[in-house]
Amino acid sequence: MVLKLAIDGGKPVRDDFLFFHRSSVGRDELNEIADSFASGWLTTGPKTAEFERRFADYLGASAVVGLNSCTAGLHLGLVALGIGEGDEVITTPITFPSTANVIEHQRARTVFVDVEPDTLLIDPKRLEEAITPRTRAAIPVHYAGHPCDMGRIMEIAKEHGIHVIEDCAHAIEAKIGGRHCGTFGEVGAFSFYATKNITCGEGGAACVKSEDLRDKLTVLRLHGLTKDAWKRYDKGGFAHYECVVPGFKYNMMDIQAAMLLHQLDKLEGFARRRREIVAMYDDAFREMPEVQPLARRPGIEHAHHIYPMLLDLERLNCSRDEFLNAMQAENIGVAVHFRALHLHPHYREKYGFRPGDFPNAEHASNRLVSVPLYPSLTDEDVKTVIAAIDKIVAHFRR
Numbered sequence: 049m050v051l052k053l054a055i056d057g058g059k060p061v062r063d064d065f066l067f068f069h070r071s072s073v074g075r076d077e078l079n080e081i082a083d084s085f086a087s088g089w090l091t092t093g094p095k096t097a098e099f100e101r102r103f104a105d106y107l108g109a110s111a112v113v114g115l116n117s118c119t120a121g122l123h124l125g126l127v128a129l130g131i132g133e134g135d136e137v138i139t140t141p142i143t144f145p146s147t148a149n150v151i152e153h154q155r156a157r158t159v160f161v162d163v164e165p166d167t168l169l170i171d172p173k174r175l176e177e178a179i180t181p182r183t184r185a186a187i188p189v190h191y192a193g194h195p196c197d198m199g200r201i202m203e204i205a206k207e208h209g210i211h212v213i214e215d216c217a218h219a220i221e222a223k224i225g226g227r228h229c230g231t232f233g234e235v236g237a238f239s240f241y242a243t244k245n246i247t248c249g250e251g252g253a254a255c256v257k258s259e260d261l262r263d264k265l266t267v268l269r270l271h272g273l274t275k276d277a278w279k280r281y282d283k284g285g286f287a288h289y290e291c292v293v294p295g296f297k298y299n300m301m302d303i304q305a306a307m308l309l310h311q312l313d314k315l316e317g318f319a320r321r322r323r324e325i326v327a328m329y330d331d332a333f334r335e336m337p338e339v340q341p342l343a344r345r346p347g348i349e350h351a352h353h354i355y356p357m358l359l360d361l362e363r364l365n366c367s368r369d370e371f372l373n374a375m376q377a378e379n380i381g382v383a384v385h386f387r388a389l390h391l392h393p394h395y396r397e398k399y400g401f402r403p404g405d406f407p408n409a410e411h412a413s414n415r416l417v418s419v420p421l422y423p424s425l426t427d428e429d430v431k432t433v434i435a436a437i438d439k440i441v442a443h444f445r446r
């Protein structure tokens with residue numbers, strides 16, 4: 049039966065608005081923050097160090113540097129690897145702007161290559177074809193939480209002598225053959241932004257392959273100083289700091305780490321619930337050819353950060369944006385991850401990109417819709433999301 053859409057004055061599938069995202073933070077995080085307050089130490093200190101140790105253990109990484117964002121990790125990766133003016137760095141247009149913005153910050157050239165049409169991950173073949181004598185690095189994005197083909201990408205990187213920085217913003221739990229994303233390249237940058245699988249509101253970390261990179265990032269994250277405040281003000285002898293490089297203000301605070309220590313404890317439970325929700329969506333969309341979830345390759349563990357799907361606009365009498373507005377009217381929060389970055393004004397104007405340059409990315413860019421995926425969703429919530437999609441698809445079916 050075709051029901052009247054809420055956007056046309058019909059009754060929405062639910063009475064209250066279902067947010068696209070809600071963070072799962074509670075008493076444990078609050079008590080740990082209170083502990084930081086009581087100690088009188090709020091910024092980078094013992095809790096940050098503990099989180100770095102524990103997150104490195106979780107990832108099986110040699111070291112982790114706590115930062116205030118994933119963007120900071122991507123940027124410091126480029127700085128520490130000496131990437132600068134005239135260098136080329138390869139990434140894909142299906143990503144958040146910061147993946148490429150950091151390349152621009154370094155006055156290097158952003159080189160986009162197209163994604164695979166079914167996973168929206170960087171296509172290793174296209175990556176290799178884009179390598180020139182000026183290429184210094186690649187930033188594969190583990191989009192949605194699906195690992196890129198790191199085996200092939202690392203082979204290509206070795207063969208051509210380029211660095212790899214992994215954008216792990218979506219990929220906290222993602223693994224290939226049991227090995228965590230972030231541990232393949234020299235640097236893996238993680239995000240703990242409000243919507244991420246674990247969060248402290250704003251935050252990030254870089255997982256690094258060597259002690260040398262750990263030391264470089266630790267200095268670069270705090271103005272390029274040789275001693276951070278915790279070391280300067282502790283009980284040991286007075287220590288002057290020296291500025292050895294013009295660094296950045298990218299350090300993680302203990303009150304961020306306070307939240308993350310407890311989020312890390314809850315990660316496995318969160319992941320279990322995310323998998324249950326994904327299974328509910330997968331089951332429902334199998335019966336709906338108008339919406340196509342992305343492909344998943346064998347041998348990987350997916351972090352299920354977001355649930356993007358492609359609308360089959362050839363089967364529907366609406367645009368993606370009309371679909372989004374209809375979903376919002378049904379009281380379901382939705383999002384788009386992402387609109388192809390090469391067609392955003394900065395990249396279009398600077399590099400002269402035109403529609404048609406990256407057909408797979410552009411095809412997805414006009415069809416992507418992400419639906420709510422977070423641990424506190426109830427089965428009933430998920431059913432209302434599916435009911436809204438069902439209702440809208442029935443209305444617009446050609």
Ligand SMILES: Cc1ncc(COP(=O)(O)O)c(C=O)c1O
Nearest residue numbers: 117118119144146217239241252
């Ligand atoms: C793919 C990707 N990379 C990088 C980032 C930047 O993360 P942050 O906000 O922690 O800097 C995001 C943020 O959502 C992202 O989705």
